[in-house]
Amino acid sequence: MQKTRTTLPDLTSLTDIDLVSYARAGSPDAFRMIMQRHNRRLYRVARGVTGNDIEAEDVVQESYLRAFTHLDTFRGEARLSTWLTRIVLNEALGRVRRRREILDLSTLERIDDGRAQILMFQQPLPSQDPEAEAGRAQLRRLVEQALDDLPEAFRSVFVMREIEEMSIEETASHLGIRPETVKTRLHRARRLLQKALHAQFVVTLKDAFPFDGLRCNRVTDRVMQRLELKP
Structure with a gap:
């Protein structure tokens, strides 16, 4: 028999235990809220272990299916x-x-796993300066690449402790x-990341403080405007 849709109160006010109860009763909204509440943490954990965006997403999806199928446990x-x-x-x-x-090892060395594309850091507020946005994106890519280059055992611990802020015991x-x-x-x-990022930053700093694009145009326009005001 098909389960009926359960009307929920304000979803944001529900505890996880409440959501589980509604989910067990067959409420799609409860399932959706559970996923929205835990997606980022679970993705980061999966990403820290697998080192691959697509596989991490698949891990989270399969894990939700397994969890929801056995929610009674x-x-x-x-x-x-x-x-x-x-x-x-x-x-x-x-x-x-x-x-x-x-x-085998020889195969692993030939694999192009397309790594370091997305790590779900909390996004900063949008900026009106494309150069600043580009700089932040470049910095994020450097950090993601350095994380992906960590050995799996170190990467998973770092993600769980530093990014997800789990306790040592947890x-x-x-x-x-x-x-x-x-x-x-x-x-x-931390030591490996520090070493890797230092090497990258030394190279990146050579291109620091560019004076082109929006910043260049803005200053140029202001000077031209002031020159035109002169008698």
Whole structure:
């Protein structure tokens, strides 16, 4: 029998437990709200493990399908975000393991995985200055590339600790490692990132403070306007 659509109160006021209850009753709005509330965190975690935008999106999608199919197994003993994160990690790590089993090292070295396109950082407010926007985009690409170049074990820890701000204990629990290992990997990830970004910034700084485009036109126009006012 087809489930009827359940009318919800203000979605933003509902707790995760409330949303799960409505979702179990068959409300599409509840499912949508759960995804909107947790999409960014789950994508970042999947992206940190897989190192690939498209695969990370697929991991999140498959994880939601698995979670929603077995929503009756969620008992509320842990937070919904924790429960979903574990499902995403299992899916992502499973794919990485299968990838290692299928591909040998020589094949891996030839792969072009199209990495470092999107990492869902919170976007700044729109700027009226295209040069500033271009600069921020370039900086973001540098950071994303440096993150993608980290070894998988370091990248996943860095994303969970620094970007998603999970605790050491939570990160250790999700990855099945000791808290001390989380600290060690995070430290090494920071050092590797610092080294990689320093090298990139040295090159990028050579093009710092460009005086072209909108800025050049703006100053030129102002000078011309002032010259025209002279007697």
